[in-house]
Amino acid sequence: MLHVTNLTRLMIGPINLTIRDGECVALTGPSGTGKSVLLRAIADLDPNSGVVKTNDMQRETVSAPQWRKQVAMLPAESGWWQENVAAHFQTPDITRHHLPEVGLPIEAMGWEVARLSTGEKHRLALLRCLEANPQVLLLDEPTAALDQDTTLLIEALLKRQLASGTSILLVTHDTAQAKRMALRILHLEAGSLTEVTP
Amino acid sequence: MSGYISLTYFDLLLASIFLILNGTLSLWLHLGLERKLAVAAARMVVQLILVGLLLKSLFSILSPWLTLLVAAFMVLFAGREIWARQDYRLRGVWGYGLGTGAMAFAGAGITLIALSSMIGADPWWTPRFALPLLGMVLGNTMTGVSLALDALHSNLRRERVAIEAQLLLGADRWVALRPCLRRALRAGFMPIINAMAATGVVSLPGMMTGQILSGVDPTEAVKYQLLVMFLIGGSTGLGVLLAAFGSVWRLTDERHRLRLERLTKAKDNA
Numbered sequence: 453m454l455h456v457t458n459l460t461r462l463m464i465g466p467i468n469l470t471i472r473d474g475e476c477v478a479l480t481g482p483s484g485t486g487k488s489v490l491l492r493a494i495a496d497l498d499p500n501s502g503v504v505k506t507n508d509m510q511r512e513t514v515s516a517p518q519w520r521k522q523v524a525m526l527p528a529e530s531g532w533w534q535e536n537v538a539a540h541f542q543t544p545d546i547t548r549h550h551l552p553e554v555g556l557p558i559e560a561m562g563w564e565v566a567r568l569s570t571g572e573k574h575r576l577a578l579l580r581c582l583e584a585n586p587q588v589l590l591l592d593e594p595t596a597a598l599d600q601d602t603t604l605l606i607e608a609l610l611k612r613q614l615a616s617g618t619s620i621l622l623v624t625h626d627t628a629q630a631k632r633m634a635l636r637i638l639h640l641e642a643g644s645l646t647e648v649t650p
Numbered sequence: 651m652s653g654y655i656s657l658t659y660f661d662l663l664l665a666s667i668f669l670i671l672n673g674t675l676s677l678w679l680h681l682g683l684e685r686k687l688a689v690a691a692a693r694m695v696v697q698l699i700l701v702g703l704l705l706k707s708l709f710s711i712l713s714p715w716l717t718l719l720v721a722a723f724m725v726l727f728a729g730r731e732i733w734a735r736q737d738y739r740l741r742g743v744w745g746y747g748l749g750t751g752a753m754a755f756a757g758a759g760i761t762l763i764a765l766s767s768m769i770g771a772d773p774w775w776t777p778r779f780a781l782p783l784l785g786m787v788l789g790n791t792m793t794g795v796s797l798a799l800d801a802l803h804s805n806l807r808r809e810r811v812a813i814e815a816q817l818l819l820g821a822d823r824w825v826a827l828r829p830c831l832r833r834a835l836r837a838g839f840m841p842i843i844n845a846m847a848a849t850g851v852v853s854l855p856g857m858m859t860g861q862i863l864s865g866v867d868p869t870e871a872v873k874y875q876l877l878v879m880f881l882i883g884g885s886t887g888l889g890v891l892l893a894a895f896g897s898v899w900r901l902t903d904e905r906h907r908l909r910l911e912r913l914t915k916a917k918d919n920a
Binding site: 495496497498499515516517518520521524525527529530531532533577580581583584 | 809811812813814815816817818819820821822829903905906907908
């Protein structure tokens with residue numbers, strides 16, 4: 453579960469939001485309205501105010517690294533700091549067996565980062581995000597750079613995460629995807645959230 | 651000392667002919683450097699004459715307060731240079747304060763220890779020893795600190811996405827910023843490492859050359875040079891470490907966030 457109360461950051465807020473265990477909530481809204489800002493604030497990557505908690509911890513009572521391992525965020529642009537893909541994973545020997553779940557061969561774990569396409573980087577970044585087995589996933593357009601088949605693969609992976617109890621906040625511009633993945637759809641505009649679930 | 655040969659102003663005039671020759675060549679080849687050469691040479695002459703007169707007065711007055719005043723001026727001026735040599739610098743008082751503070755602590759501290767224990771002048775702050783030594787130590791520390799801070803801030807901006815990716819995966823700020831910090835420290839240390847490696851083989855240091863030309867025994871000149879190089883190396887290393895770690899601390903916060911809004915581009919407020 454993710455529980456957000458009176459979250460304020462720059463031009464957004466106060467935001468109140470609850471996502472239950474195993475629930476996916478889609479977040480839509482025009483570009484530049486602060487969807488990514490909201491995700492970053494929940495992940496505590498930017499200064500913000502408000503109360504954010506999960507089932508068993510309140511954000512301010514744990515260290516930021518500990519919080520981010522449990523409330524994992526996948527940003528729209530994935531970051532890489534080593535030459536080899538495997539060096540970015542905690543347990544590359546285990547995670548490599550999950551590569552086919554995102555449409556990549558097992559050998560991709562040994563690839564150089566420089567040869568990866570944007571879509572490949574994004575899929576690897578998602579797997580990297582899942583390594584710590586987080587309670588909450590904050591996903592910023594996780595399939596924006598992917599074709600239809602791979603998008604469906606990623607959605608299937610996310611549905612398995614939901615089935616295991618993970619809560620997901622999914623930013624997407626794809627209305628069809630929002631309907632496929634989420635029971636509730638929220639719209640962010642002018643700094644505030646409104647529910648637009650059909 | 652023995653064999654000291656006093657130079658006349660005519661000797662200096664003769665030596666300047668080579669520089670005038672460079673200016674003439676620049677004019678002839680349309681390089682457009684003659685004006686810059688002339689201005690730089692004129693500045694050098696005026697600055698050195700003034701500093702010579704100042705040092706002569708200071709050496710004869712032998713006042714600790716005047717010596718301290720000149721030393722403080724040197725530190726503040728060097729701090730201004732550190733500030734000016736960064737493309738991206740910390741906002742507000744930190745922009746000037748961190749680099750200057752790190753350089754002053756390392757440079758002045760090490761010079762103080764050297765003056766009071768190794769040089770053994772009486773009194774220890776004798777300006778004839780204190781000011782040239784401080785100048786050499788500060789000058790090199792200034793270069794190291796400015797290179798380190800410039801490299802650190804540019805790298806942090808360039809690597810923001812990668813750093814935040816690590817923070818999002820649960821890395822703490824010191825782990826996430828380590829590659830950038832390492833590159834910055836390397837940039838800061840490189841000039842002094844190169845200087846130490848090349849000294850005596852590729853080049854004879856200016857101070858040692860000056861001593862030998864003025865009649866000092868080469869082995870004595872070498873001892874002085876080694877002392878100075880050790881002091882410079884120690885001060886540069888300490889200053890670079892303090893400045894770089896201080897800047898990483900300032901550009902992150904206790905919640906392990908990257909705070910690049912605390913940087914500003916140089917030309918915005920230069």
